[in-house]
Amino acid sequence: MTPWQILVAILLTMTISGASTWRVQDWRYGKQLAENGEAWAVALTEAGNTARQEEQRRQSAVNKEASDAREQNQAAAVDAGTADATGERLHVDAKKLAASACAGDPGAAKRGASATRAAMVLSELFQRADKRAGELAAAYDRARIAGQACERSFDSMRY
Numbered sequence: 001m002t003p004w005q006i007l008v009a010i011l012l013t014m015t016i017s018g019a020s021t022w023r024v025q026d027w028r029y030g031k032q033l034a035e036n037g038e039a040w041a042v043a044l045t046e047a048g049n050t051a052r053q054e055e056q057r058r059q060s061a062v063n064k065e066a067s068d069a070r071e072q073n074q075a076a077a078v079d080a081g082t083a084d085a086t087g088e089r090l091h092v093d094a095k096k097l098a099a100s101a102c103a104g105d106p107g108a109a110k111r112g113a114s115a116t117r118a119a120m121v122l123s124e125l126f127q128r129a130d131k132r133a134g135e136l137a138a139a140y141d142r143a144r145i146a147g148q149a150c151e152r153s154f155d156s157m158r159y
Helices: 003-099 106-158
Strands: none
Touching: 003 106
């Protein structure tokens, strides 16, 4: 055999050997990649399920906080109504007192009319101030309840 034929035989042997090695490696790594793909698919599904469960937990916590806030607002509205009714009775009594402020003093007849008007004006101012204070208190209660519900909802999202 000539040196060129030996060289060609060696190159041919190396090529066949390399190709078969390449094919064996492809089979081995192809199987490994398929197994990895299955594991990744399972991991992705589990991660999606975990994320869905966490989202449902968070939404449930937010819904509970909203429900609690509505109940607190209803209780505050009932309390405000009770306070308004009590205030109204107090205003009626104050008007009666203002109207009768000088009625029992005969020497103060001339002063009585102006004193009665002043007492009525003060009673009216007191009534307006009390009504405005009730409106502000109700608004403050709603804002406080909403703020606390928001804070609790935020805290439930973080943990």
